[in-house]
Every structure is written in structure tokens, then in C-alpha cells.
Amino acid sequence: MKTNKTAVIFVNGELNNAEKIRPWVESADLLVAADGGLRHALALNILPHLLVGDLDSVSPTEVSRFKEAGREIIQFPPEKNETDLELALFHVIQLGYQKIILIGALGGRSDQMLANLLLLSDPKLAGLDIRLVDDKEEVFIIRKKAQVTGKPGDRVSLLPLSETVQGVTTTALQYPLINETLYRHKTRGVSNAMNSEIATIQIQEGLVLCFHSLNE
Incomplete structure (x- = not known):
């Protein structure tokens, strides 16, 4: 149950x-x-x-x-x-x-x-x-869509688990991604930051790890 x-x-x-x-x-x-x-x-x-x-x-x-x-x-x-x-x-x-x-x-x-x-x-x-x-941080996997709850300045990194992660779109991050592709062998998704208390990440295909580091 x-x-x-x-x-x-x-x-x-x-x-x-x-x-x-x-x-x-x-x-x-x-x-x-x-x-x-x-x-x-x-x-x-x-x-x-x-x-x-x-x-x-x-x-x-x-x-x-x-x-x-x-x-x-x-x-x-x-x-x-x-x-x-x-x-x-x-x-x-x-x-x-x-x-x-x-x-x-x-x-x-x-x-x-x-x-x-x-x-x-x-x-x-x-x-x-x-x-x-x-x-210091929380880590979770995103398969389609996820919400990150924190505070402005919290670091958010997106690291692909699949070879590519396609259609990545974010809101409330300092460096927004709009329908972008992340590659497992590239560091494009490292060290973004929240500019609001709630950020969202949505992907169309693939698997990505989200690292949310708390801003002290």
C-alpha cells in the first residue's frame, strides 16, 4: 500500500x-x-x-x-x-x-x-x-519536472546522467535555460543560482541530477 x-x-x-x-x-x-x-x-x-x-x-x-x-x-x-x-x-x-x-x-x-x-x-x-x-546540500533526480525550494543565492547545479538531456527549461535561476540541451561530458549546468525562493526545472528527455546547495 x-x-x-x-x-x-x-x-x-x-x-x-x-x-x-x-x-x-x-x-x-x-x-x-x-x-x-x-x-x-x-x-x-x-x-x-x-x-x-x-x-x-x-x-x-x-x-x-x-x-x-x-x-x-x-x-x-x-x-x-x-x-x-x-x-x-x-x-x-x-x-x-x-x-x-x-x-x-x-x-x-x-x-x-x-x-x-x-x-x-x-x-x-x-x-x-x-x-x-x-x-550542506540536497541532491535528487529530475525525470520530467521538479521544483527547488530555498532562498536567493542558493546554488543549483544540473548534471546529466544520460548522454544528453534535451529541452531543459528553468525559471527563477540567475542563468536561465530555455529549451536547451545539456551534455554529460560538458559542464554547462554547473553553478547556477536561485534568484527567488522557488525555482523550477523542466526537461523533455533524459535524466539529470539536481544539486541544491544551501546558501549560508
Whole structure:
């Protein structure tokens, strides 16, 4: 059954200031730790509802604490074909959640971060609102149209996942794009900026990652 509720998945990447993402956490209906992402939840003195992964990045003490609190643990063998994040993400989707915030999925190991970003291009995720969030920015995929909510001066970068992204049209950005084509091997979409509290990006064909960096 689909739900309009929000799930947060803590991922084992970099997160320099956990307090800045607390509002995302406090507004969520389901909190999930993907293995070592549990450390970010514990830094906020939060025990998630669910722990998913092979548990190679959590201590026996943390696992015991989870069990004693009656929280659910879904453990997988170390030899698997998916990352802990992918396993946690698709479990949450099976529960019916359509808005999912991935915290701590940026930074840290470069290969893991790139894998996390590319995971968004899975066709099975079309129609879902999935965002990678840390204390500095949010990243999400645009398949047709999206809205960015922030404040003037916030940086917005558009990086193609497909070889080309055609028919790109934006509003409320400092450097507007009007029915333009972005190429994966070019840097045309890097470092634009919002000049209003709401900007829109619309594309006709392709996949593009939107990086929204918060202006301090």
C-alpha cells in the first residue's frame, strides 16, 4: 500500500553537522539505519525503528541496544550483490513509502557516493521523491519536472546522467535555460543560482541530477 508519509534512511557516509539535518528527521514517519548509518542517528540521540544490512559496521553493543529496545533488525550476509543502502531503500519502498530522505549518502568513499547517486537512475524509482541530504546540500533526480525550494543565492547545479538531456527549461535561476540541451561530458549546468525562493526545472528527455546547495 502506498503512503504519503516520509521515511528517512541513515547512510554510512560523511555528515559533518548532524544537528542541521534534525528537522528532516523529526518530520519523518519512519527512521531506518542502513548498517553503519546508525552512527548518524545515535549522534542525534535517536534510535531508528529499523536496522538493515550485513551489520559489519555496527558494534555488538549497538546491536544489543537495538534488540533490547524491541526494534526490528533485518540482517543480510556479507556476500551480497547490493549495498546496505540499496537493500534498505527497496525495503522501505516495499512498505509503501514514496518520499524517502537519504541522510549521509554523500561524502566519504568516492565509489560509494557515486553508486548512491547512480542508484537514483533505477527505473523502478520513477515516480518516487528520493533525496540525498546532508548538512550542506540536497541532491535528487529530475525525470520530467521538479521544483527547488530555498532562498536567493542558493546554488543549483544540473548534471546529466544520460548522454544528453534535451529541452531543459528553468525559471527563477540567475542563468536561465530555455529549451536547451545539456551534455554529460560538458559542464554547462554547473553553478547556477536561485534568484527567488522557488525555482523550477523542466526537461523533455533524459535524466539529470539536481544539486541544491544551501546558501549560508
